[in-house]
Amino acid sequence: MSHDELLALPTTVSVETAARAIRLGRTRAYQLARQGQFPCKVIRIGASYRIVTVDLRRLLGIEPS
Secondary structure (H helix, E strand, C coil): CCCCHHHCCEEEHHHHHHHCCCCCEEEEHHHHHHHCCCCCCCCEEEEEEEEEHHHHHHCCCCCCC
């Protein structure tokens, strides 16, 4: 994902989107989310997982200007 794409993300994103941003496979990303070991804050809503975008950007060293 480009810098501009990362800055345009909504408040939370899917595990797939976060995995793509950090170049992690989909299966491994879900595995880490289920185990509570994903490198960003994960919010579980029912059966789905959402990743907090601020944490994702921080992990990647991207801050909005």
